[in-house]
Structures are given as C-alpha cells and as structure tokens.
Amino acid sequence: xxxxxxxxxxxxxxxxxxxxxxxxxxxxxxxxxxxxxxxxxxxxxxxxxxxxxxxxxxxxxxxxxxxxxxxxxxxxxxxxxxxxxxxxxxxxxxxxxxxxxxxxxxxxxxxxxxxxxxxxxxxxxxxxxxxxxxxxxxxxxxxxxxxxxxxxxxxxxxxxxxxxxxxxxxxxxxxxxxxxxxxxxxxxxxxxxxxxxxxxxxxxxxxxxxxxxxxxxxxxxxxxxxxxxxxxxxxxxxxxxxxxxxxxxxxxxxxxxxxxxxxxxxxxxxxxxxxxxxxxxxxxxxxxxxxxxxxx
Amino acid sequence: xxxxxxxxxxxxxxxxxxxxxxxxxxxxxxxxxxxxxxxxxxxxxxxxxxxxxxxxxxxxxxxxxxxxxxxxxxxxxxxxxxxxxxxxxxxxxxxxxxxxxxxxxxxxxxxxxxxxxxxxxxxxxxxxxxxxxxxxxxxxxxxxxxxxxxxxxxxxxxxxxxxxxxxxxxxxxxxxxxxxxxxxxxxxxxxxxxxxxxxxxxxxxxxxxxxxxxxxxxxxxxxxxxxxxxxxxxxxxxxxxxxxxxxxxxxxxxxxxxxxxxxxxxxxxxxxxxxxxxxxxxxxxxxxxxxxxxxxxxxxxxxxxxxxxxxxxxxxxxxxxxxxxxxxxxxxxxxxxxxxxxxxxxxxxxxxxxxxxxxxxxxxxxxxxxxxxxxxxxxxxxxxxxxxxxxxxxxxxxx
Numbered sequence: 111x112x113x114x115x116x117x118x119x120x121x122x123x124x125x126x127x128x129x130x131x132x133x134x135x136x137x138x139x140x141x142x143x144x145x146x147x148x149x150x151x152x153x154x155x156x157x158x159x160x161x162x163x164x165x166x167x168x169x170x171x172x173x174x175x176x177x178x179x180x181x182x183x184x185x186x187x188x189x190x191x192x193x194x195x196x197x198x199x200x201x202x203x204x205x206x207x208x209x210x211x212x213x214x215x216x217x218x219x220x221x222x223x224x225x226x227x228x229x230x231x232x233x234x235x236x237x238x239x240x241x242x243x244x245x246x247x248x249x250x251x252x253x254x255x256x257x258x259x260x261x262x263x264x265x266x267x268x269x270x271x272x273x274x275x276x277x278x279x280x281x282x283x284x285x286x287x288x289x290x291x292x293x294x295x296x297x298x299x300x301x302x303x304x305x306x307x308x309x310x311x312x313x314x315x316x317x318x319x320x321x322x323x324x325x326x327x328x329x330x331x332x333x334x335x336x337x338x339x340x341x342x343x344x345x346x347x348x349x350x351x352x353x354x355x356x357x358x359x360x361x362x363x364x365x366x367x368x369x370x371x372x373x374x375x376x377x378x379x380x381x382x383x384x385x386x387x388x389x390x391x392x393x394x395x396x397x398x399x400x401x402x403x404x405x406x
Numbered sequence: 407x408x409x410x411x412x413x414x415x416x417x418x419x420x421x422x423x424x425x426x427x428x429x430x431x432x433x434x435x436x437x438x439x440x441x442x443x444x445x446x447x448x449x450x451x452x453x454x455x456x457x458x459x460x461x462x463x464x465x466x467x468x469x470x471x472x473x474x475x476x477x478x479x480x481x482x483x484x485x486x487x488x489x490x491x492x493x494x495x496x497x498x499x500x501x502x503x504x505x506x507x508x509x510x511x512x513x514x515x516x517x518x519x520x521x522x523x524x525x526x527x528x529x530x531x532x533x534x535x536x537x538x539x540x541x542x543x544x545x546x547x548x549x550x551x552x553x554x555x556x557x558x559x560x561x562x563x564x565x566x567x568x569x570x571x572x573x574x575x576x577x578x579x580x581x582x583x584x585x586x587x588x589x590x591x592x593x594x595x596x597x598x599x600x601x602x603x604x605x606x607x608x609x610x611x612x613x614x615x616x617x618x619x620x621x622x623x624x625x626x627x628x629x630x631x632x633x634x635x636x637x638x639x640x641x642x643x644x645x646x647x648x649x650x651x652x653x654x655x656x657x658x659x660x661x662x663x664x665x666x667x668x669x670x671x672x673x674x675x676x677x678x679x680x681x682x683x684x685x686x687x688x689x690x691x692x693x694x695x696x697x698x699x700x701x702x703x704x705x706x707x708x709x710x711x712x713x714x715x716x717x718x719x720x721x722x723x724x725x726x727x728x729x730x731x732x733x734x735x736x737x738x739x740x741x742x743x744x745x746x747x748x749x750x751x752x753x754x755x756x757x758x759x760x761x762x763x764x765x766x767x768x769x770x771x772x773x774x775x776x777x778x779x780x781x782x783x784x785x786x787x788x789x790x791x792x793x794x795x796x797x798x799x800x801x802x803x804x805x
Contacts, residue, residue, distance in 0.1 A: 202766070204549060206763075208695060212751055213752050343549070374564060374567070375568065383556070383561055390545075394547075
C-alpha cells in the first residue's frame with residue numbers, strides 16, 4: 111500500500127510539471143491557433159539559461175532572468191513569425207514551430223555538449239517523509255509551485271481583462287476583433303505565458319531525481335504533448351487533468367516495472383503515448399475538448 | 407508523361423494561342439533535359455566515386471519515403487510524424503525475414519528467406535501497420551493526428567529496444583545483402599565489369615535504387631492524376647465538400663495511410679541496405695522530422711518536389727562534411743564550433759521557416775512560377791496557387 115501511495119504522490123508531482131507544460135500548449139493554442147512543437151526546446155532553453163547564469167549570479171537572479179529570457183524568446187517567435195502568418199492553416203504553423211524547434215534544439219545541444227549542467231537548486235534531493243510516503247524535496251516544491259501558478263493563471267483567466275479578451279477571441283475570433291479586442295496582443299501574452307510556464311517546468315524537471323540539464327530533457331517535455339491532447343487541446347482544465355493522468359500513469363508504470371516486465375524495460379517512458387492513443391480512439395478530441403462541429 | 411499533356415485539349419486551350427509554339431518548344435526542351443538527366447543517372451556509376459554512389463543510393467531511398475509522406479501530408483493534408491515508425495517496420499521485416507539468426511550478447515532470430523521476399527514482406531507489413539493505425543487516423547483531424555502519430559514513433563522506439571529476438575535490441579543487427587536470383591546487389595558475386603569499370607556493391611545498389619525510385623515516382627504521378635488522386639486532393643481542401651461529392655472520407659484516409667506507409671516500408675528497406683545495420687536510434691523522431699523537412703522544402707503535394715527535397719536533405723550534411731574546411735562557421739568535428747551535421751540541421755530549420763513564410767509551395771512552387779513566366783502549363787500535380795495545403799485557411803479549428 112505504501113508503495114502505491116508513494117508512486118501516486120510522485121505521479122502527482124510529475125503530473126504537476128506536465129500540467130504546467132500542457133497548460134502552456136493549451137494557452138498558446140487557444141490564443142493563436144498554433145500547436146507549438148517548440149515547447150520542449152523552450153523548456154530546455156529555460157533550464158539551460160538558469161543553469162549557466164547560476165554559476166555567476168546565484169540562484170534567484172538566475173531563475174528570474176532565465177524565466178524572463180524564455181518568455182522573451184516566446185514573444186519574439188510570436189511577433190516575428192506567428193503574427194505574420196495569422197489565418198494560415200494550423201498544420202502549416204505547427205510545421206513552422208518544428209522548424210524553430212530544430213534550430214533551438216540543435217544550438218542548445220551543441221552548447222551543452224556532453225556535460226550535464228546542474229541548475230543548483232537551493233533545495234537538495236533529500237527525501238521528505240509525509241506519513242510514511244516519500245518524495246524528493248524538488249518534486250514537493252514542484253507540486254506547490256505548480257498549484258500556485260495554475261491557480262494564479264485561472265484567476266487571471268477568469269477575472270483579468272486579458273483573460274476575458276482571450277476567452278472571447280478563442281470563442282469567436284472575428285467577433286472579438288470587431289468588439290475591439292486586439293488579437294495580436296492576446297496572442298503575444300499567451301506566448302509569454304506559455305514560454306514562461308515551460309521555463310518553470312524546466313527548472314523542476316531537471317532537478318532530482320533527474321540528473322541535470324541534458325538534451326534528453328527535450329524528449330521528456332514532449333510527453334506533456336499527450337497530456338494536452340488527452341485533456342483536449344482547447345481546454346485549460348483539461349490540460350491539468352491530462353497532465354495528472356499522464357504523470358500518474360507514467361509513475362505507476364515505472365514503479366511496477368517488475369510486474370510489467372513482459373512489456374519491456376522502460377515501458378514508463380511510452381505510457382503517456384499509449385494512454386493518449388487509447389483515449390483518442392474513444393474520444394477523438396480529448397476528454398474535455400470541444401467537439402468539432404461541421405456546418406455546411 | 408508530357409505527351410499526355412500536349413494531347414490534353416483543356417490545357418492546350420487554356421494556353422494562349424500566341425504562346426503555344428513557345429511552350430511546345432519548351433516542353434520538348436524539358437523532355438530533352440529529363441532524358442539527359444536519366445541518361446546521366448544511368449551512366450553515373452562509370453565515372454562517379456563510390457562515396458557519392460552510396461550517398462545517391464541513400465538519397466533514392468529517401469526519395470521513395472518522401473514521395474510517400476507527401477501523398478499523405480501534402481496531397482491529403484494529414485499531418486503525420488509517424489513516418490520513422492513505418493520505415494522501421496519495413497527495415498526490420500527485411501532484416502528479420504532475410505537475415506540469419508545470430509548476435510553476441512543479445513541473440514536474435516532470422517528466417518533466412520531470399521531477400522526479395524524480405525523486401526516484399528517489408529513493404530506489405532508496413533502497409534498493414536498503416537492500416538492498423540488508420541482507425542485512429544481516420545477519426546482524428548488535423549493536429550490531433552499529428553500528435554497521435556508522434557506517439558507511434560516513441561512506441562516504436564520502445565518496441566525496437568525491447569523485442570530483442572527480432573531487432574537485436576539496443577545495438578541493432580546487420581542488414582543482409584540484397585540479391586535477386588543469385589545476382590548479389592550488395593556483394594561482388596558474380597563479377598561484373600562494364601567498360602573496364604568494376605561493378606561492385608555501390609554500383610549495383612545504385613541501379614537498384616534508381617529503378618525503385620523511378621517506379622515509385624511514376625506510380626505516385628499516375629495515382630495523383632487518377633480518380634483516387636483527385637479524391638485525396640479534394641479531401642485536403644475540404645472534407646465536407648469531398649463527402650458531398652461522393653468521396654468516402656474514412657475509406658480514402660485509410661487507403662492513403664496504407665499507400666504512404668508502404669512507400670515508407672520500401673524506403674525503410676533501402677535505408678537499412680544503405681546504412682548496413684538497423685539500430686533503434688536510426689528510427690527516432692529526428693528521422694520523421696527530416697522527412698517532413700524534405701517535403702516542405704520540396705513543395706507539399708508535388709511528387710517531383712518531394713524527390714528534389716529528399717536529395718537536398720540527404721546531400722546537404724554530406725556536402726558540409728566534405729567541404730567542412732572551406733566553409734565559414736562550420737568546423738571539423740571536435741573543435742567546438744558548429745559541426746557539419748549541426749550546421750545542416752540548423753539550415754533545415756531555417757529553410758522550413760523561410761519556405762513557410764515566403765514560398766509555401768516550396769521548390770516546386772518556385773519552378774512553377776518560372777514555368778508560368780515562360781507561358782508553360784502548370785504541373786498537374788502541383789495544386790494551383792491559393793489551394794496549396796499551406797495557404798488554405800484553418801479547417802481544423804476547434805472553436
């Protein structure tokens with residue numbers, strides 16, 4: 111039972127990280143109709159910047175600058191590329207973000223080389239015991255920070271004028287534009303948020319029990335994709351639920367590896383994709399996604 | 407090919423009467439150029455170095471794969487990142503069916519059947535894999551399909567690493583030589599000399615690749631001009647319009663997946679032959695992204711474009727490697743600068759962005775613009791401007 115609870119808790123904490131990334135996907139998709147395939151490299155960029163700056167200026171300034179720099183990259187991509195192609199097919203824009211992703215990832219991989227950089231979190235990798243259930247400090251903080259950020263996001267989404275503008279333009283872009291909502295600004299803010307969330311997720315994803323900043327983190331971040339799709343790409347709540355489902359499923363599969371040995375070692379890594387395909391078979395637009403209606 | 411175009415009454419009436427003789431001359435010029443190119447490709451093994459022949463063989467495999475992916479993504483508008491997976495199915499079937507059992511640390515099996523059977527089975531099984539995935543594919547639209555197909559690549563990687571009795575596990579296994587009725591293509595039996603040039607593995611594989619690539623090209627060209635081809639293009643432009651016109655949307659989606667993955671299967675077999683061994687990491691997401699780069703650069707929906715894109719994407723890293731010393735910014739490996747492979751990757755990324763922004767129809771679009779200026783008729787398979795998959799307005803929006 112204790113193993114189960116430990117795995118559950120670890121799954122939830124992993125899910126919280128996935129939820130942050132998935133929320134970024136969703137926000138960007140809602141505001142600018144772009145499926146950003148570059149969240150993985152944005153995350154790596156954030157983690158890399160924090161790790162590099164940490165050596166010279168200490169953790170907190172490095173963290174702030176790292177998150178801001180990642181957000182700036184997101185903003186830059188939106189202004190320079192996405193904004194000019196407004197109204198093009200979703201697939202086209204997705205392919206373009208793959209192009210950006212190739213460039214960013216190649217450059218970061220080159221810079222990281224074969225080293226494993228350490229972010230130097232002020233918290234260590236010690237285990238915290240909560241009623242007989244263990245979790246690393248890093249993952250515990252990840253959960254707390256994710257909870258705070260997600261609630262802040264939902265509050266802003268519901269009450270701030272940006273949130274209203276975004277919901278309006280996601281509901282009906284043309285009408286929103288006619289009502290005086292600047293879609294460009296909504297989309298720019300969404301990219302800032304999406305990139306910033308990726309950087310924060312990166313901070314925790316490269317902490318223990320993961321060894322450090324390595325190009326492989328990019329592939330881990332891609333597993334947030336199933337999370338976003340599973341919940342429904344245009345549902346912010348769905349991103350959180352999807353992240354949790356994926357996180358827990360992955361932790362369980364990794365934890366009960368010995369019982370699942372007939373599926374092969376490291377099955378946990380592909381569980382997110384298996385779960386996603388199974389869910390999509392039943393619900394083609396995710397659990398909470400808007401069903402596509404075709405009007406003729 | 408162009409004979410049918412000259413005979414097509416619709417197109418000759420659309421070309422203005424004054425321009426008609428001019429483009430007639432150009433069509434024959436084009437034919438002549440194609441003929442010269444084909445002859446050059448046929449006699450290339452007589453004077454081209456072995457390294458470039460081997461690269462050429464790799465490029466021909468890539469051409470087949472890219473044409474297949476373009477049928478799916480460019481012609482039908484179904485974004486797929488799973489191409490690496492289908493390549494893996496083809497390659498593995500070939501090495502398992504035609505390979506002998508062996509292996510050191512991880513033992514693997516093999517059926518040892520004639521290579522041609524392995525190749526055919528590889529193509530068929532890749533098609534079956536495509537059909538198995540098509541229930542998912544047919545239900546999903548646009549971007550959901552893109553991400554679901556991403557999953558296939560990772561699941562495929564896991565299977566490759568796990569199912570060691572077939573795949574050889576992490577280290578992979580060697581590719582059996584290809585031979586046909588006792589004539590070895592990747593060996594030297596029987597000895598063969600043409601004009602005093604020894605025809606070894608590289609030369610023989612070159613011809614094998616050339617024949618298969620030309621066949622794949624002609625088949626795709628014909629497919630696009632036929633009734634199913636038109637149906638697929640309608641499907642891309644509007645699923646609703648297609649179904650109103652009597653196109654069975656689900657069936658056609660399943661079929662195009664089948665055809666595209668069979669192309670991928672054949673490309674996988676050639677890929678395995680060209681790199682000489684099959685390891686899981688050869689079929690990672692990178693490979694899918696490279697194939698996507700090929701068709702975007704070449705031009706979505708254009709068969710010739712896919713071929714040109716495939717050659718470009720395959721040749722660029724090799725050319726960078728060859729001339730690393732004389733290029734600015736690119737350095738020899740291990741010197742800390744940008745290596746040849748990395749420089750090529752960055753260039754692909756940049757090229758994708760630029761193509762999407764400025765010339766959504768890719769290299770084929772540039773060629774078409776050139777032809778238009780000369781008053782020549784459009785390539786039938788290239789969608790007219792405004793209906794290319796990159797310029798159609800968003801359909802998959804879920805608002």
